[in-house]
Amino acid sequence: MFANLTNLGGSLFDDFRRLEEEMDELYGRWPMPAGIRSVARGTYPPLNVGATPELVDVYLFAAGLDPKTLDISIQQNLLTVSGERKAPKKEGSNYYRRERFDGPFRRLITLPDDVDPDQVEAHYRDGILQIQIRRSEASQPRQIEVK
Amino acid sequence: MTETDSKEVTKQESSEVKKSQHDADTVLRPFVDIFEDAGGITLLADMPGVSRERLKIEVDKDVLLVEGDARIDMPDNMEALYADVRSTCYRRSFGLSGELDTDEIEARLKDGVLSVHIPKRAELRPRKIEVSVG
Numbered sequence: 001m002f003a004n005l006t007n008l009g010g011s012l013f014d015d016f017r018r019l020e021e022e023m024d025e026l027y028g029r030w031p032m033p034a035g036i037r038s039v040a041r042g043t044y045p046p047l048n049v050g051a052t053p054e055l056v057d058v059y060l061f062a063a064g065l066d067p068k069t070l071d072i073s074i075q076q077n078l079l080t081v082s083g084e085r086k087a088p089k090k091e092g093s094n095y096y097r098r099e100r101f102d103g104p105f106r107r108l109i110t111l112p113d114d115v116d117p118d119q120v121e122a123h124y125r126d127g128i129l130q131i132q133i134r135r136s137e138a139s140q141p142r143q144i145e146v147k
Numbered sequence: 148m149t150e151t152d153s154k155e156v157t158k159q160e161s162s163e164v165k166k167s168q169h170d171a172d173t174v175l176r177p178f179v180d181i182f183e184d185a186g187g188i189t190l191l192a193d194m195p196g197v198s199r200e201r202l203k204i205e206v207d208k209d210v211l212l213v214e215g216d217a218r219i220d221m222p223d224n225m226e227a228l229y230a231d232v233r234s235t236c237y238r239r240s241f242g243l244s245g246e247l248d249t250d251e252i253e254a255r256l257k258d259g260v261l262s263v264h265i266p267k268r269a270e271l272r273p274r275k276i277e278v279s280v281g
Contacts, residue, residue, distance in 0.1 A: 045195075046231035052224050059219060061195040061232055063259030087191070090182055099178035100193050112228075127195030127259015128219065 044085070044101040045129075049109060053141055056111050056133045063127030064100075070124075072131060074117045079131065082106035114139035173234045177213070177261075181241075187266035188247060194237045195259035202256055204263065206249045212240040213261065246271045 045062035062085060070083040087102035089095065111133060119134035177192040194202070196217025203214045217235040243249065248268040255262045 047229070048219075048227065048232055049229040050221060050225040051228050052222050052226070056228070057221065057225065059232075063193040063195040065258065087180060090184075090189075093182040093184045093189075095180070095182045097179055097181040100180045100191060101178070109229075124258075126198045126218075127193070128217070130220075 039107070043107070044105050045107070047107060047109065049111070051112065051135075054135055056115055056135065058109055058111075058131040058133075060107070060129040060131075061127070062105075062129055065124065065127070065129065067124050070122075070129070072120075072122055074115075074120055074133070076117060077111040077113050077115050079109045079111055079120075079133070080106065081109070081129070081131070174236045174238045175232070175234050176239050177215075177237045179239065187264060190241070190261075190263040190265075192237075192239070192261040192263075193259065194256075194261055196235065197237065197256070197259060197261075199256055202261065204252075204254055204261075206243070206252065209243045209245070210240055211243050211249075211252075211263070211265075212238070213263070214238045215261070 045060045047061065048059045050057045050059075058079060058081075060081060062083075064087065065083060065085055070081070073080050082105065084104045085101055087100045089098070089102075112135070114135045115133045116136045117133070120131065122129065122131045124130075177194050179193075180191040182189055190211075190213075192213060194213075194215045194217070196219055197215035198218065201216040201218060203212075205212045205214075215237040217237065219235065243265065246267050247265045249265060251266050253264045
């Protein structure tokens, strides 16, 4: 792959991990084609989506949010989360690093088709915004008895 | 929303890290803002999912180590449909310089944002000298 100019004698496993990361960059981590609404890596806030047969959980990793600025809306299976994360520059200070995101954000998440937009709950705790959407009753797995 | 917490930072003789647990996951480097003014240096770190009990801040000689474990309550049968974040372990360390008074470190954690303030040693701060008239 690409020669790493700053390889300062790391262990063999570090090299394998770096190679894996470079492969992921080239070929993409996710086995499925990227969703049409997918965003570049590093878009704020990062999010994870998990599902069970009964519900879908969306977790947004957004520390330091003011929940009052949040606008969470759902239309059928499209969830939109927008808000603002303020990380203002402190006047009169000398900044060495400014890596934290500062400003408005919006993320759109396409959920599975069987979510029920009338059954959505959101909680914000310790910097994680968790949005839980129940899946519709009709699509729950059902046992069929043979008479 | 959680309240502001104040945390005493304990100085460790040796930097003791729960190595076995952390080596298993990839470690996330939290994004930080670092700025300095006349009083000292302030560090702000984004560590979403970390609460006070799962946060560890250590100073070992001239290295500041910040570690946290994020907690996400998930049902056991949950499957990932999409994941930007693949780890719950945050860790980042910073080299400190001698004029910082590490005994007086203050740390706060609110909504996943860690705020660490390290003042400069008192003798190195600008001091006003009183002149007595005799």
